[in-house]
Amino acid sequence: MSSYTIALAGNPNTGKSTLFNTLTGLRQHTGNWAGKTVVMAEGEFSRGDTTFRIIDLPGTYSLYSNSADEEVARDYIIFEQPDVTIVVLDATSLERNLNLALQVLEMTPRVVVCVNLIDEAKKLGIRIDLEKISQRLGVPCIAISARNHIGIENLLDQVEKVANGTTVPTPVQITYSDQIESKLAQLELLIEKTLGSRFPTRWIALRLLDGDESLLNTLRERMQKPAESFGEERLTHGQTVCH
Amino acid sequence: MPSISIPLSDALIGSHICLDRIDVQGILRRRLLDLGFVPGNIVEVMQKSPLGDPTAFRVNNTIIALRKEESSLIFGEYVGSDET
Numbered sequence: 568m569s570s571y572t573i574a575l576a577g578n579p580n581t582g583k584s585t586l587f588n589t590l591t592g593l594r595q596h597t598g599n600w601a602g603k604t605v606v607m608a609e610g611e612f613s614r615g616d617t618t619f620r621i622i623d624l625p626g627t628y629s630l631y632s633n634s635a636d637e638e639v640a641r642d643y644i645i646f647e648q649p650d651v652t653i654v655v656l657d658a659t660s661l662e663r664n665l666n667l668a669l670q671v672l673e674m675t676p677r678v679v680v681c682v683n684l685i686d687e688a689k690k691l692g693i694r695i696d697l698e699k700i701s702q703r704l705g706v707p708c709i710a711i712s713a714r715n716h717i718g719i720e721n722l723l724d725q726v727e728k729v730a731n732g733t734t735v736p737t738p739v740q741i742t743y744s745d746q747i748e749s750k751l752a753q754l755e756l757l758i759e760k761t762l763g764s765r766f767p768t769r770w771i772a773l774r775l776l777d778g779d780e781s782l783l784n785t786l787r788e789r790m791q792k793p794a795e796s797f798g799e800e801r802l803t804h805g806q807t808v809c810h
Numbered sequence: 811m812p813s814i815s816i817p818l819s820d821a822l823i824g825s826h827i828c829l830d831r832i833d834v835q836g837i838l839r840r841r842l843l844d845l846g847f848v849p850g851n852i853v854e855v856m857q858k859s860p861l862g863d864p865t866a867f868r869v870n871n872t873i874i875a876l877r878k879e880e881s882s883l884i885f886g887e888y889v890g891s892d893e894t
Contacts, residue, residue, distance in 0.1 A: 629844040633837050663846050663870040 570618040571730040574643055576671055577655030578664050579626035582683040584608070586655060586713035587623040590723075607639065614723055617730075622649065628663070630670045631779065638781065644674050645766055646789060650730045653722070654680050658688035658695055658710070668704065672738035673770045678706045679725050679736075685710040686717065706736040740769075750776055762790070816888075818867065818881040821855045827886035828852050834883045846870035847884060 577583045587593070591610030608623040624643055625636035644652055654671050656664040661682070671678055682688075682695060701708035707725040711718035728734040742748065754772035762771070774782045821827050829851050834842055846869040847853070856866035856873055864875040876884075 629840065631840055633841055633844075660871050663844075663872070666844055 568616050568618070569731065570620065571650040571727075572647070573619055573621045573726060573730075574624055574647075574649040574652045575621065575655060576624050576630075576640055576644065576652055576667065577626060577683075578628055578657060578660075578667055581626065581655045581657040581664065582713045583626060583655045584623055586653075586681070586683065586711070587621060589713045589716060589719060590619075590621055607643065614727070617727060619726075628667060630667065630674070631774075631777070638785070641674075641782075642785060644671065645770075648675070650677060651726050652678050653726065654678055656680060656682050658682045658684045659691060659693060661695070669739075669741065672704060672706065673741065673773065674767050676706075676736050676738050677729055678738060679722065679729055680704060680706055680708040681722055682708065682710045683713055686712045686715060703739065705738040707734060747776065762786075814887070815885045818853065818855070818876070818884045818886065819865070819878045820882075821886075821888075823855050823857055825855050825888055826852050826890045827855065828889045829884065829886040831885040832883070833885070834880055838880065842880070842884070845872070845874055852889060853886065 575583045575587055587608060587610060591612050593610055607625065610621050610623075612619055612621070622643065624640040627634075627637045627640050630637055630641040630644070643649070652671055652675055654668045656668060668678075668680055680700065682697065682700075685695070688695060695710065697708045697710055707729065709718055709722045709725055711722050713719070725734065729736060743751070751769060751772045754775055755768045758768045758771050758775075762768070771782070771786070815830055816827075818827060829847060829849050831849065832839060832842060832847055851869060854868040856868050858865045859875070864877045865881060866873050866875045867881070868874075
């Protein structure tokens with residue numbers, strides 16, 4: 568009997584919460600107004616011998632320190648280190664959605680990309696080459712329709728494989744300019760000395776070069792009380808994010 | 811034939827602009843990049859609000875309204891039928 572934690576990340580309105588409901592069997596009320604999913608919903612489901620705990624992160628376009636939502640989502644992936652992060656993409660607007668996927672891939676290799684709303688895309692005449700996306704990103708890529716229960720089993724197969732190590736994704740590494748890369752190399756040494764290898768060193772170095780002070784502060788807090796668990800407000804079964 | 815780069819705030823309604831420079835700084839710059847205001851991307855100028863500001867732009871199939879403060883710092887060239 569094994570148990571894994573899965574995080575759902577994605578742009579607003581890509582159907583993350585619908586997928587969450589489909590997986591957990593919840594009828595969580597979700598809507599469209601700004602700041603809807605400011606707290607993370609948490610649920611659980613079993614599949615065969617495996618239990619999955621699933622966290623619905625706030626919908627964001629980015630995972631930098633632009634807003635509280637983005638910080639919540641970012642902190643979860645970096646500090647709680649879920650076994651698998653599912654990046655939910657909107658098949659009808661892939662370009663913008665892939666921006667977030669690339670950001671997540673810089674933070675963790677254990678990612679499954681999930682192209683949702685595939686039936687909507689088909690209606691619009693959009694054809695998606697999943698294999699190519701999967702190849703280019705270096706992680707499994709599955710097409711689903713959360714609303715119509717298409718591709719869910721396939722998605723869970725991949726998630727389980729990544730969780731138990733059967734599949735080891737090798738995500739693309741974005742190579743920056745020589746100048747940035749040489750700074751990164753210098754910083755990475757220092758970061759590894761200070762933090763060890765708990766966190767994705769390269770990603771932290773990138774954020775430091777970006778002048779992300781909010782991340783620095785969060786890191787500092789984390790280092791002072793390393794054992795304490797994540798203190799964010801969280802919802803369990805049956806509650807609604809509407810409040 | 812080098813065409814001239816103009817700020818989005820001066821672009822004609824209905825025109826398509828290929829972005830080449832974003833001069834907005836700070837957090838807003840990041841947000842604009844995340845939304846698809848990146849060099850090379852095509853932006854369609856949708857419509858102005860009744861008072862002339864903000865203006866709606868379609869980028870990546872999403873309509874986003876920007877005030878002059880921001881759109882005057884985003885530059886690009888006319889593409890498509892307006893090209894000279």
